Amino acid sequence: MTRDLSPLERNLLQALIAxxxxxxxxVRKLKKTDLKLLAWCYQQDLIADPNxxxxxxxxxxxxxxxxxxxxxxxLVQAIAEHLEQQGLAALNTDLKLTSTEQxxxxxxEHKSVRISPxxxxxxxxxxxxxxDQDQRELxxxxxxxxxxxxxxxxxxxxxxxxxxLLPSSLVIYRGDAYYSSGRKNLLKRWQAGAYGPLKYFGDLxxxxxxxxxxxxxxxxxxxxxxxFSHHATEHAYPAKQHATALKxxxxxxxxxxxxxxxxxQRALLQQSLQQVPLQWLATNPLGIFN
Numbered sequence: 001m002t003r004d005l006s007p008l009e010r011n012l013l014q015a016l017i018a019x020x021x022x023x024x025x026x027v028r029k030l031k032k033t034d035l036k037l038l039a040w041c042y043q044q045d046l047i048a049d050p051n052x053x054x055x056x057x058x059x060x061x062x063x064x065x066x067x068x069x070x071x072x073x074x075l076v077q078a079i080a081e082h083l084e085q086q087g088l089a090a091l092n093t094d095l096k097l098t099s100t101e102q103x104x105x106x107x108x109e110h111k112s113v114r115i116s117p118x119x120x121x122x123x124x125x126x127x128x129x130x131x132d133q134d135q136r137e138l139x140x141x142x143x144x145x146x147x148x149x150x151x152x153x154x155x156x157x158x159x160x161x162x163x164x165l166l167p168s169s170l171v172i173y174r175g176d177a178y179y180s181s182g183r184k185n186l187l188k189r190w191q192a193g194a195y196g197p198l199k200y201f202g203d204l205x206x207x208x209x210x211x212x213x214x215x216x217x218x219x220x221x222x223x224x225x226x227x228f229s230h231h232a233t234e235h236a237y238p239a240k241q242h243a244t245a246l247k248x249x250x251x252x253x254x255x256x257x258x259x260x261x262x263x264x265q266r267a268l269l270q271q272s273l274q275q276v277p278l279q280w281l282a283t284n285p286l287g288i289f290n
Contacts, residue, residue: 009037020073030067122182123173135186143170150202160274205267206245219280232266253281
């Protein structure tokens with residue numbers, strides 16, 4: 001059975017195809033990917049000269065001497081036809097797909113470049129449910145605001161917080177190693193379409209304020225200032241975040257909170273805000289969203 005070409009070998013061939021559009025041949029110094037590709041071509045009887053195929057033991061010396069090989073459009077075309085005959089993905093196939101989509105385009109699965117099963121997934125709070133959804137299937141025009149919750153435990157208990165939400169709010173988890181990619185893609189869609197405010201509910205510590213401001217959120221959820229100043233603690237203000245606090249801008253509705261936090265080095269974790277009345281304050285001086 002013919003092995004499929006690796007993603008690196010396919011990338012090499014796609015680069016060659018781009019160059020061969022304007023010239024009849026391409027001369028390359030041999031690298032590891034070239035040697036593996038040429039070995040594959042020889043095994044499939046696509047090239048007749050076995051002298052270009054070096055044993056694995058001589059690989060390093062071959063690279064050191066900078067040997068060259070001349071690729072032709074005829075060879076690349078022969079490779080493309082052989083892949084098709086073997087039922088493998090064509091050279092112009094985008095392998096950054098799900099494993100199911102990869103198999104639909106050819107017989108092999110390329111785990112190193114395929115889309116992770118969770119790459120487009122987000123966790124969404126809807127009514128009393130937590131839904132795992134593909135963010136591309138969400139019709140964003142039906143929502144008036146997008147609310148992102150920082151911590152997973154708070155997200156699961158989101159109904160214990162008195163966030164001033166609208167009936168048409170889209171509420172999602174910020175994400176971890178499994179869901180951050182889907183959240184980032186969703187936020188790009190939301191901001192590109194200018195669908196409405198992009199709001200953040202997270203820790204009231206230097207990192208939480210920094211995320212809300214730096215990542216382009218229009219609003220940040222906070223309690224009344226007097227409540228915040230009375231309940232903020234030193235334990236919620238990590239020393240390693242002090243440098244972040246020093247860089248926070250203080251020209252928005254969040255200025256009193258940031259100034260207090262910086263002066264007294266006290267903060268609040270998101271978990272301590274259950275059942276506390278919250279409000280949305282603008283993260284930028286004009287109080288508008290992008």
